[in-house]
Amino acid sequence: MDNHTNDNTARRYKAHVSIWGTTQLHLRSPYIIAWWSAAFPGFGHMLLSKYLRGYALFIWEVVVNIKAKINLAMIYSFQGNIDLAKEVLDTRWLLMYIPVYLFGIWDSYRTTVDMNKVYLLAEQEDHRFNSFALGAIEINYLDKRNPVFAIIWSLFIPGLGQLYIHRILTAVFVIVWLVIFFYFSHAQEAVSLLFLGKVKQSISVLKPEWLLLIPSHYGFATYDAYVNTIENNKLFEKELRNYLRENYQSKNFIFPTDKR
Incomplete structure (x- = not known):
């Protein structure tokens, strides 16, 4: 397959191979993605290949966390110094931190549910996608x-x-x-x-x-x-299987599982 197989003839396709990487749809657990967003805002979205949203939330987490001294307060709390933990917290930053933190968890969960539905539709359509990308600065291809x-x-x-x-x-x-x-x-x-x-x-x-x-x-x-x-x-195995079936398998061949 060449670089131009991903086109507008399909409503959805499962993957895209470019010089920057392989982006694909596959089933994910919304709870795991939400957990990663709770562990560190932005990680859940980056797992979904929602890079711009993930990078924005990640940078927000670092800047606001440091300014609000949340990690420092956590350390004091673990040591039993609750009063000192309260003292170091900067509420001006903390009150901005909480809504965005909750949004990251909610949005990553919601997006995962939506993308799972899109994957099932793309799997049903089973449209061809490019498996090889050759550019001036990089080469990328599907392999194991x-x-x-x-x-x-x-x-x-x-x-x-x-x-x-x-x-x-x-x-x-x-x-x-x-x-x-x-x-x-x-x-x-x-x-x-x-x-x-x-x-x-x-x-x-x-x-x-x-x-x-x-x-x-x-x-x-x-x-x-x-x-x-x-x-x-x-993805590599499935793409190779489909290619071999389309180009080398006899039209008269019937898999045992296909027999009625």
Whole structure:
């Protein structure tokens, strides 16, 4: 198939392969997507390939969370310093944070339900889609990848798993923000001091309000890379199966499951 198979002759098609990545529709659990939005606004939408909305909510979360000192208040709460947690919270930012946080959860759930319906309609229509993209700066094509490698590379550095499966936009976004989180949290400096046996100094250099953003980042990058590797493999197998059936299978051949 060539690059021009996705056209307006179909109301819906299941996937699109471009030099920036493979975008596809598949069934998702609305509860899992909503959970990721609750864990970190923007992640649920990014899992749905709703990048612009996801990036906007993600950046909002980082800026408003830091300004409102929500993570810092959480740390004090975990330590039992409730009064100190109340004191550090900036209500001017906090009151803006709550509505957008709730919107992210609700909208990701609603969008997942809608996109599942669209997928079922696209599956029924079963229109052809492009499986190969060749451009001046990149090449992308459907093939099978190992989901275990996607997990391993994501655990090394979030974003590498996305590069492995050619999700360029998500990879660049995740890597850039990981660098920002590492820089402002002083996490790598703390690790270096810890290896040198300077435990107190290691703890003192950490910025906990930035450090708490990193675990969610690792979790999302790993989950996104793993799930999309599996779904891309399914898409590759189905596209290849349809191609072989259309071009090589005898019209007189009947699968045993097709017999009445």
